[in-house]
Amino acid sequence: xxxxxxxxxxxxxxxxxxxxxxxxxxxxxxxxxxxxxxxxxxxxxxxxxxxxxxxxxxxxxxxxxxxxxxxxxxxxxxxxxxxxxxxxxxxxxxxxxxxxxxxxxxxxxxxxxxxxxxxxxxxxxxxxxxxxxxxxxxxxxxxxxxxxxxxxxxxxxxxxxxxxxxxxxxxxxxxxxxxxxxxxxxxxxxxxxxxxxxxxxxxxxxxxxxxxxxxxxxxxxxxxxxxxxxxxxxxxxxxxxxxxxxxxxxxxxxxxxxxxxxxxxxxxxxxxxxxxxxxxxxxxxxxxxxxxxxx
Ligand SMILES: NC(=O)c1ccc[n+]([C@@H]2O[C@H](COP(=O)([O-])OP(=O)(O)OC[C@H]3O[C@@H](n4cnc5c(N)ncnc54)[C@H](OP(=O)(O)O)[C@@H]3O)[C@@H](O)[C@H]2O)c1
Numbered sequence: 117x118x119x120x121x122x123x124x125x126x127x128x129x130x131x132x133x134x135x136x137x138x139x140x141x142x143x144x145x146x147x148x149x150x151x152x153x154x155x156x157x158x159x160x161x162x163x164x165x166x167x168x169x170x171x172x173x174x175x176x177x178x179x180x181x182x183x184x185x186x187x188x189x190x191x192x193x194x195x196x197x198x199x200x201x202x203x204x205x206x207x208x209x210x211x212x213x214x215x216x217x218x219x220x221x222x223x224x225x226x227x228x229x230x231x232x233x234x235x236x237x238x239x240x241x242x243x244x245x246x247x248x249x250x251x252x253x254x255x256x257x258x259x260x261x262x263x264x265x266x267x268x269x270x271x272x273x274x275x276x277x278x279x280x281x282x283x284x285x286x287x288x289x290x291x292x293x294x295x296x297x298x299x300x301x302x303x304x305x306x307x308x309x310x311x312x313x314x315x316x317x318x319x320x321x322x323x324x325x326x327x328x329x330x331x332x333x334x335x336x337x338x339x340x341x342x343x344x345x346x347x348x349x350x351x352x353x354x355x356x357x358x359x360x361x362x363x364x365x366x367x368x369x370x371x372x373x374x375x376x377x378x379x380x381x382x383x384x385x386x387x388x389x390x391x392x393x394x395x396x397x398x399x400x401x402x403x404x405x406x407x408x409x410x411x
Contacts, residue, residue: 117130117131117132117283117380118163118202119131120365121204121277121305121363122189122227122278122279122304122306123303123304123306123364124278124304125258125305126156126257127189127226127227127257127258128189129163129305129307129364129365130160130161131365131366131367132161132368132379132380133161133163133164133165133357133365133367133368134161134163134165134368134370135155135309135367135368135369135370135379136165136170136173136410137166137167137173137369138371138407139152139153139170139173139176139214139371140172140173141171141172144371146155146170147177149180150180152371152372154184154358156376157181158186160322160380162189163188163189163191163365163367164181164191164306165191165192165281165307165309166193166220167192167229167231168193168194168195168196168216168231169193169196169231172406174219174220175219175300177220178219178220178222179221180355182200182220182221182222182270189226189227190220190222190226190227190374191226191228191260191281191307191367192216192220192225192227192228192229192409193229193230193281194201194208194209194212194213194216194228194230195209195212195230195231195243196208196212197212198212200387204233204237205376206242206243206246208243208246208248209230209250213225213250213255214255216228217255217353218253222257224256225255225257226256226372227260227278227279228247228256228259229260229261229262229279229280229281230243230247230261230263231262232262232263232267234267235266236313238267239270240269242330244276244277248274248276254266257278258279259276259278259279260279261280262280262281263281263282263304263407264282264283264290264291264410264411265408265409268270268280268282268291268295269295272295272299275302275358277304277305278303278304279305280304280306281308282295282306282307282309282362283327283409283410284296284308284309284310284352284357284366285308285312285313285357286313286335286338286340286400287316287335287338287351288310288313288331288334288407288409289397289400290404290407294361296361299362300362305364306363307363307364308363308365308366310327310331310355310368310369311353311354311357312350312353313335314327314328314331315350315353316331316332316335317335317346317349318334327410330384334403338400339399343363344396344400345409350378351385352380352392354366354368354382355382355385355388356388356393357386359386392406
């Protein structure tokens with residue numbers, strides 16, 4: 117598995133990461149979640165991304181992978197959901213980090229993101245200071261921001277962040293022209309979230325989920341059903357994002373081992389031919405003025 121530097125953090129992550137959002141509830145059984153998480157590491161993936169809001173995900177990572185903690189880079193997100201403490205305050209960030217350490221049965225977190233707080237909260241500085249204090253205390257290695265648009269631009273201007281997580285896919289290309297080069301200039305690592313745009317081509321009807329619904333609209337508007345054969349859609353979407361200069365890892369979310377294995381095989385095919393990559397960028401460029409990044 118290809119490992120890449122995540123900015124200047126000193127951490128190296130696999131080009132394909134595991135988005136652990138879909139092991140959030142009992143639709144994936146406990147044993148199945150354990151098998152999937154262990155398979156992730158056995159297959160050479162070393163980046164696992166979770167969050168406070170992903171239901172059972174953090175707890176399951178602790179339960180099934182604590183004994184292999186040295187084998188992977190653990191990324192999570194905080195900012196809300198700590199009992200007795202208002203969201204997006206100093207104490208909530210520190211409490212969120214402590215909670216994640218406890219749930220995931222570990223002494224340290226590798227990357228901790230502020231999970232998409234509004235611009236005003238970011239600019240008020242309290243939450244960044246709290247995260248940075250946790251880093252100084254050795255509870256986490258890299259303070260990071262997860263989000264898009266104006267908030268992401270502000271985060272890229274703050275050297276206390278070592279990495280960012282943002283939406284990048286065939287249907288979400290706003291970061292390609294400015295933010296990816298800017299992150300590279302500043303030595304910040306970039307994790308691409310929602311890299312398959314939720315694989316919306318699988319749905320005959322517009323999905324109810326907010327982001328997936330938007331991606332479904334974009335996929336239709338870009339005419340991609342007509343341009344890409346059904347059996348090639350996952351491959352093209354994954355190869356489009358995973359080899360973009362400046363993207364350290366693409367954290368595809370899946371609940372299925374077979375899809376995880378397929379994604380690894382597709383990634384190994386390398387970048388798309390330049391003309392195909394350029395054509396996908398052009399079809400988005402015709403629309404992108406109206407299409408902001410989807411949180
Ligand atoms: N920071 C944030 O605010 C934020 C927001 C959203 C997501 N994220 C992170 O990004 C990760 C990925 O986002 P996401 O899961 O929303 O979107 P995604 O990775 O673009 O797409 C995930 C969907 O693609 C399907 N899929 C995966 N591999 C496939 C394959 N080979 N063939 C067909 N379908 C396939 C999965 O279904 P199956 O389960 O059936 O495989 C899942 O429904 C999350 O897990 C999370 O870690 C972060």
